[in-house]
Amino acid sequence: MDAYKKFVKELNPFQENQYENITQDKLAIFTMYFLEEKRIPLYFEYIGIAMFKFFPKRFSLITFKEYPDLYRISNLLRLHLRPTDRNWAVGNIRTNFSITTLGKEVAKETKKMLNNPNLQKKVLAKKNESKRIKSIEGDVDEIINSNLFKKWQENKESINEFEIFSFLGVMSFTRKEVIKKRILKLKDICKNTKNTEALSFMNYIIELLKF
Structure with missing residues (x-):
């Protein structure tokens, strides 16, 4: 390997x-x-x-x-x-x-x-x-339209780390500070757009990863 x-x-x-x-x-x-x-x-x-x-x-x-x-x-x-x-x-x-x-x-x-x-x-x-969606609204749309977000809505207990890493666009060996920065950026976007459901989703991700 x-x-x-x-x-x-x-x-x-x-x-x-x-x-x-x-x-x-x-x-x-x-x-x-x-x-x-x-x-x-x-x-x-x-x-x-x-x-x-x-x-x-x-x-x-x-x-x-x-x-x-x-x-x-x-x-x-x-x-x-x-x-x-x-x-x-x-x-x-x-x-x-x-x-x-x-x-x-x-x-x-x-x-x-x-x-x-x-x-x-x-x-x-x-x-x-x-085309890459770069606006704040677009980023929120990417979150709420993702498969992981839908899974969180339906059966959050079944979410695993691999799915989270895939959602974040990182890998298992990516440095922790990079992963954390990516998560906090997405969380800030949710706050700025006042999307409470997306914010709850990101908080759940943070809790699972223990950040």
Whole structure:
């Protein structure tokens, strides 16, 4: 496992012009295909870090650009690549993923585009594909529309640390002060917008993590 971690951590980024017009889901399936070709297990954390290492401009946190946005990455893997959507991959973030035949074909085409940006279409990818919600209201909407928030409403006792880390866009080995800063930022946003339910949710997260 240490060899896998070392391999992923040492991946080099693509130039931004190589991927600026390629959609995020195609970048994700390319990354998964690359790891599979290198015999790296398709575990969520390996995929998430590899996506960030390859394409930092697309998959970093808004505020802490040196860290991957694992919450957004997990949503991309769970919601957009699954059989009921693109049908490019199967699996889940708790165990592992595998790539479908269709997914492999898309990955190969994406590889060609990455290696030769001139093959890419001259139009930019749809703006809403990569747009990041940066307003205070938008951040609150992201909180209350998240799967974790819905789970908190329905059965808060079943929430685990892994789900919280995924929601926060951090990893289990992320420094505690970084996690705390992320949580407090979200809590302040809830206070500023006077969304009492979202604030109660964030307080519950803080209590679980013992911050």
